[in-house]
Amino acid sequence: MGMKRLTKQRKAVLEVVRSAKNHHPDAAWVYTEVRKKVPSISLGTVYRTLDTLTEEGYLVPLSRPGEALRYEANLDGHLHMVCRKCNQFFDIMHPLPDLLSEVKARYPTFAFEDVQVEYHGICPTCRVEQELLLQNKPGQL
Template sequence: MSKTTRMTKQKKVILDILRHSDCHPSADWVYEQARKSIPDISLGTVYRNLNVLRDAGHILELNYGSTYSRYDGNPKNHYHFYCEKCHQLFDVKIPVYEGLDKLVKETTGFEVKSHRMEFYGICNECKDLMMSPSVI
């Protein structure tokens, strides 16, 4: 955390939830999980702490055009796959292509700090369900 932001019990619980989850949850899901450790935590407190953790660079906020954001406990640059059928979000475990940052800078002159890339399609589980014969 930065020097001006202290690690409160609420921030620690929220950060632990996100660091130990690979489902890229919504704030509501984080809130439900946090209530197991801190029963009197409010949804507003969860949202405020998610914003503080995001602004401090400890988590990522991901928005995929829905009415809510999803959160990622891994703040390092990495790629995601979004299943258009079940709406799950998966980490894609491939190396980040740093050459892309250089190409953008060479082409535009822009100073790239990082980039975000998502892949869209159908996950294996949904693909298998679509391929299996219907059960009557």
């Protein structure tokens, strides 16, 4: 399905999300970055554009309880790793089993729509920071 209209604003929002490699931005971050290209754009327009691009299948929304909705343009099947310290998402490009089809077959009366698998841990940057803090902490007697 193609875009309804390739407006300057829509193109800028899509380019910003696509350029956010290894970063799954929220609307506020997208707004800040898009304003560098289209200074007159409003936050409301960014939200509406993100919704439209999601509906058209150009973006995938990532939701986590208590956090702002994030977006990604990587439409290839993949998993996510999420750092417990910085809450950053990292893509795992690994072949996925078709879990949704398997579960739908076992529970045919349930109306499944999606499956999300995440791995949680501490990213390399946060691990280094944590180790440095531990090394510099004065000893306790």
